[in-house]
Amino acid sequence: MKQFQLPTFLRGIEKSPIRQITDRAKPGDISFGLGEPDLPTPDVIRREAMRVIQEEQNGYTLQAGLPALRERVAANYPHMNLSADEVVITAGSQEALYLALMTLIEAGDEVLIPNPGFVAYPTITQMAGGRAAFYRLPAKDDFSFDLEDFKARITSKTKVVICISPSNPTGRALASNDLRDIAQAVAERAPGAFIISDEIYRELYYTPERPGSISEFYPRTIVISGLSKSMSMTGWRLGWVCGDKDVIKSALVLHGYVTTCASTISQKAALAAWTTEAEDAVEQHRRIFGERRDHLVALIRGECGLRCVAPDGAFYTMVDVSRYGSSVEVAEAMLDAGVVTVPGSAFGSESEGFLRISFCADLAELGEGVKRMSVALKSLKK
């Protein structure tokens, strides 16, 4: 009997290194691992979900999603002038990313990806037969955007550029001048390229203004986003992909064969995200995450004596542990000490020597987690 052989496109592909470590959490561990808000889904969304479960039969929606929901999503990006047909509602922004990359990438195409960046970018690029190339967000500058490095990485084969702001894993946002520079560099050097803008963290910011979107500066932008992080709805699997009509039309065809449609209950409940009550909840979450951010950064710098990034958004900080060993060694020591972190190496070579710390935990847990981090560091030679 022949052994099962992996198809070519899955060779070398492994479960996300984030999950590889977070799945090993023990009961009682403090979780600084997964990017998953612990704050409650706004009550108005939960009430609407309960209502539609009780009162309605929840069958398939159109594959693209509920028209009313697509209209609301389209209106989120007024400068893009989207119609509802230029939006597909997906099973979370993960599916949105999968559809966008699979639709845009042909074998041999280059995808320019931030280093460090979300682990799924190079993985799905590889599945699609593309070649991942990387632009460096230098660790020494707290992972700021580096225009010169970015320009040098764009080639005639660059088919897609991925931007994420605020960033997973760094928490840094791209400033307006960065966005302008990116748009100009891509337009000059690879005018046919699309930019995929991952905006899943865009509602969670600690800057005075909401961070901008590259779609304001570059017309061939495909936006992927969703409600997982802004509305604490990770388990609801509600995301979207929107932009160029032809790209979205093809992504929709693929979507129909991948998942048919997103959960109808999640879609109907998602309509309640465009209400004052939900917006107030997001505003409150932003404040809470902001307090946690300040508290955590102070603790890490003070108690652990470590350098870390002051995030502009999202709920991550990157902590420099390079003098204690490799990021994997340090993350393993942290896990032994009862605190789950993600080694920076999971996100690219540039963040080796760092840990990604997610602050989806209350102030008491943050305190306890940092204490355990200190214990772990003492077990490692300096």
Next chain:
Amino acid sequence: MKQFQLPTFLRGIEKSPIRQITDRAKPGDISFGLGEPDLPTPDVIRREAMRVIQEEQNGYTLQAGLPALRERVAANYPHMNLSADEVVITAGSQEALYLALMTLIEAGDEVLIPNPGFVAYPTITQMAGGRAAFYRLPAKDDFSFDLEDFKARITSKTKVVICISPSNPTGRALASNDLRDIAQAVAERAPGAFIISDEIYRELYYTPERPGSISEFYPRTIVISGLSKSMSMTGWRLGWVCGDKDVIKSALVLHGYVTTCASTISQKAALAAWTTEAEDAVEQHRRIFGERRDHLVALIRGECGLRCVAPDGAFYTMVDVSRYGSSVEVAEAMLDAGVVTVPGSAFGSESEGFLRISFCADLAELGEGVKRMSVALKSLKK
């Protein structure tokens, strides 16, 4: 500016021909189109969903799904001796099919598909770079299994064989001796092949016994199924894929990058499907669908004077309209007359000349729909 070009794997791929016609339904039309139960999701499942929305924060599950749910699914197939790790919970059986085919098919592999059969089988096969081959379920024998034709289609390149019982679109179930014959033929002629068994309709049957599963006869079977049809949960997107450890392990890796995990609310609520209350609801639905089946078949044969299949399961019958024109012409005339049907050509060459009629409608609607069918037929030459 370069035009967006479809990647190779999506060329020639279109939206499901079922959706192409059902999306055109007008208000007031009778729907015999989509395969979507109109009966309510069992109350015990809805109550549990409402409870978890109210009382719990619904974050990500493990990518494979809730362990308790995977254990229940595994126990559904005692002869397969599955552990919970040999099950992945998916966003509906559509994702399960996508994962199974993408994981099993390498460029150039042959997939043996029933003709007629569900439209996604050849489409996803093509996306995976495989070659679709077809075994004929002869229309003249009411789409019964034909062992001689089946044997003749198996080649050394046959990597996957797809079985669906009860069948979409025919409503026919494979008898135990058919299953035994299929297993033996595949074992003899393509011993390395996997069988994908699509069992999404297996709880909906009108035969004295629940139809068997090819997995009882052929060990290298990957089962795909879910709660969409049995529990009237199409919009909840809850399915699964299970079987061979190595295949499932790879399917899980892909699943993580495609959707992360299935809806947590749907997963938690799905646990209530393994209760007496839910089983009683399924029993009741089976009775209701059985009455509709008898009523519809009598009406079509009597009022329209058309030949049609007496289904063994699912909620479809195939109606022979060949003397009125092509199946597309007749379906278009039906649509004009206010009744949505699906042309048999959507499912393969063997069902050209037939319409698939779904009986997800109450007795009054069935009566009205058949009346409109009669009107449409009168508008067509015999």
